[in-house]
Amino acid sequence: KAGVTQTPRYLIKTRGQQVTLSCSPISGHRSVSWYQQTPGQGLQFLFEYFSETQRNKGNFPGRFSGRQFSNSRSEMNVSTLELGDSALYLCASGTSGNEQYFGPGTRLTVT
């Protein structure tokens, strides 16, 4: 079974731009969660989607948004990029149960 895939793997953007990241979950998984990882803050939860509905959200500004499609693929969007948004963005998929399976992440650099 293929793992979680994330595209693109690396991205460089400038301040003020917007960016869209994509995540394809493991086949059959309906839950997709997004995390931001920075060296000083560790992994911080952004939001979780299940069957196209956002069912949980972390403490991030409204510039961070996401959505999930009927095939469970998910996208997250960050508008008006700031230097502090430079991070590794991780996507994790799961069933409605317990463990989550992470993708390799998208490394976003904002200059």
Next chain:
Amino acid sequence: DAKTTQPPSMDCAEGRAANLPCNHSTISGNEYVYWYRQIHSQGPQYIIHGLKNNETNEMASLIITEDRKSSTLILPHATLRDTAVYYCIVRFNAGNNRKLIWGLGTSLAVNP
């Protein structure tokens, strides 16, 4: 939300058991303890989870104290490939609200 406390770093000799502690003194009755690890530049990898009983799988064992305020992840025969950051996290579960609260983890160095 329950938080976890882990030592920032640990060392272990190759072939020996690695015992990674975690404190979660504010855990509530319906919260599970999860362990993940992250090898440099990769996404976190699920290891094991438990509620109150000890658990074992092909990767590791999880020992949870009777009062559930702390736990220990045991890698029985550590190898160099086990060098990673290990995260102990508690799953907050309230109806459909479910998220994992991550700390900074323990950086485990397995030495030859």
